[in-house]
Amino acid sequence: MAGADGVLGARETQSARLLIIDDDVGMRETIGDVLQAKGYSIDRATRGADGLARLQRAACDAAIVDIKLPDISGVDLLQSLRTACPDLEVIFITGYASLPTALQAINGDAFAYLIKPFEMDHLLATLNKALDRQRLARALRESEERYRLIAEHINDAIVLTDLEGRLVFANGRAEVITGYTAQELTGLLVFNLLTPEGSREAQERLVAAASGGEPAAVLEAPLRRKDGSLVWIEANMASVRSEGRVVGRLGVLRDISERKRAEQKVRLQASALDAAASGIVITDREGTIIWANPGFTSITGYSLDEVTGQTSRVLKSGHHDAAFYQSLWETILAGQTWRGEIINRRKDGALYPEEQTITPVRDEQGEITHFIAIKEDTTERKRLQEHLTQSEKLAAMGQLLASVAHELNNPLSVLTGHAALLKSASDQKVADRAVKMIHAAERCARIVRNFLTLARQRPPERTRVDLNQVVRDALELVAYPIRVDNIELGLELSERLPRLTADGHQLHQVVINLLTNAQQALREAPTPRRIT
Incomplete structure (x- = not known):
């Protein structure tokens, strides 16, 4: 011892x-x-x-x-x-x-x-x-x-397959995800749980692993549950080796159906943003652009690559003063939505009106991290509004002129009737004056008719038109103000002009515009001044 x-x-x-x-x-x-x-x-x-x-x-x-x-x-x-x-x-x-x-x-x-x-x-x-x-x-x-407790209580499914793809082990979470019991899963080919596309990919990876290769570890595929419903899974696979030889595959499966639904929702939202006609811009808190949709490019002419990393000042037109932008920033930094109209400048230098809504985006702590701006080019809408306003003014003028014409036509008719009686008087001087009175009354009547034609809203109408008569009617309408400006009018018409097929009212307006423009151009010219 x-x-x-x-x-x-x-x-x-x-x-x-x-x-x-x-x-x-x-x-x-x-x-x-x-x-x-x-x-x-x-x-x-x-x-x-x-x-x-x-x-x-x-x-x-x-x-x-x-x-x-x-x-x-x-x-x-x-x-x-x-x-x-x-x-x-x-x-x-x-x-x-x-x-x-x-x-x-x-x-x-x-x-x-x-x-x-x-x-x-x-x-x-x-x-x-x-x-x-x-x-x-x-x-x-x-x-x-410990491993048994982990395998049974982990929130992921754990499965083990042989080299033929048959399940030899499945934990409790695998039962929940697949709907099969562990006993039903044992011996089942894992490929039978996948859709055809997922099954082909899984078989290819198993063959590669059995041959000593290193296939991609992660597989995302739909899995068909026992009740026939589909769930999306993410499988992280690894080879199991014994004495240096691959003997099976160990997989950790996670239900990613919720993530796939969220990804689909994000894709739909992204598609909607890309398809929106309005320009949509996302900036950080400092106003630096981090994303813009195609609608923004259509409005401004700038591509996403050109504006990423820049601020919205790239669109600044100089039309607004510093107080305007200060008020805008104070509003959105206070967490409020700003709405208003801005005159911006396109990439080609053209100015355009834009209705804009800027909304702050907050994080989980309630801090403002980004801004989303929705832009709408209002150029066409403003043009249509102006056209509508002008149309409404012309309609009102037409109503006014119709009322005036009614009031003038009655006394003109009385005047013409009495002048006709005087025309047959025995005193030649009285008869001559009566003729002049008739001509003057008829001229007043024509002026009234021309005003009505000018103001009346009517669709285009093509008829046979005497161009000489159109010129005479237009000249009669504007002759007085032209003569007041001390401008001489000369009328030289060819009697051999053929009749035209055109809209007489539009031609009448064209001639009036030409005469009016000529009158304005000659006002500052030295005398003698003449329009022929």
């Missing part, structure tokens, strides 16, 4: 509890004293029944048992000891060595079989190995239990 103090000096303090069962008092006490000196907690028994009772009262880590006991064979006692303490390590000692007994002890799952007398170093070394195996076994059980 010499040298016992030198065995495994690193193990000065032991926490293991040991049971020594031996009817030899000297051996029992000696072993107990040595082990106790090494820091072990020691319990002793002289008989098998006594040792079993002590073990049942307090579990031990290892037992040193004499095979030949007064009441029971140590080999027969082994099973009872293991029942009382399943992870107990047992070392048999005996002074009556025989091969059958040794084989019986080892087959009974004893850790070791020592023959008396033995070196205490040998016993200590054997004991330490037994306790190391016990700690390893306990650690393995704890590790297995």
Whole structure:
């Protein structure tokens, strides 16, 4: 027993509890004293029944048992000891060595079989190995239990397949995702759970992995549940190797249906933004442009690449003063939506009116991080509004002129009637004046009719038109103000002009515009001034 103090000096303090069962008092006490000196907690028994009772009262880590006991064979006692303490390590000692007994002890799952007398170093070394195996076994059980708990409680499905793609393991989450029980999944080809496209891709990857390749780890595909419904899964796959050879595939599956729905919603929203006729711009808090839709390009002429990283000042026209922009920024930085009209400048330098709405975007903490601006070019709308306003004015003028014409036509008719009576008077001077009165009244009537024609809203009408008469009618309408400006009018018409097929009213308006423009151009010219 010499040298016992030198065995495994690193193990000065032991926490293991040991049971020594031996009817030899000297051996029992000696072993107990040595082990106790090494820091072990020691319990002793002289008989098998006594040792079993002590073990049942307090579990031990290892037992040193004499095979030949007064009441029971140590080999027969082994099973009872293991029942009382399943992870107990047992070392048999005996002074009556025989091969059958040794084989019986080892087959009974004893850790070791020592023959008396033995070196205490040998016993200590054997004991330490037994306790190391016990700690390893306990650690393995704890590790297995941890992994089992993880596998069963993780929010992802864990599956294991062989090289044919048959499922050999599936955890509880796999049952939830697929709708099948673990028993139903075992032996099922994983390809049968996927759509045809996903199945083909999964088979190609399995073949590549079985051949020693490294296929892409992540697969996204629809999975058909037991009830026929589809769920999107993301599968992270890895090869399982044994002795350097691929023997299967381990997969961690996650239900990504919600993410796919969110992605689809984002795609729809992006498509809607891209298809919008209005310009849409997203900027950061400082006003730097980070995204713009095609509608913005259509309005401004700038592409997304040209404006990304720039501020909205790229569109500044100089039409608004600093106070205007200060008010705008104060509004949106206060978290309020700004609405208004801005005159901006396109890429080609042209100015255009724009109705704009700017809305702040907040993060989870309520801080403003971005702004979204919706822009609408109102050029065409303003043109239509102006046209409508002009049309309404002309309609009102037409109504006014119709009313005036009604009021003038009645007295003109009376005047013409009396002038006709005077025309037949015996006094030639009176008759001549009556003719002049008739001509003047008729001229007034024509002027009234021309005003009505000018103001009347009517659709285009193509008829046979005498251009000379159109010129005469237009000239009669504007002759007076032209003469007031001391401009001489000369009328030189060809009587051989053919009749035209045209809109007489529009031609009448064209001639009036030409005469009016000529009158305005000659006002500043020196005399004599003449329009021919």
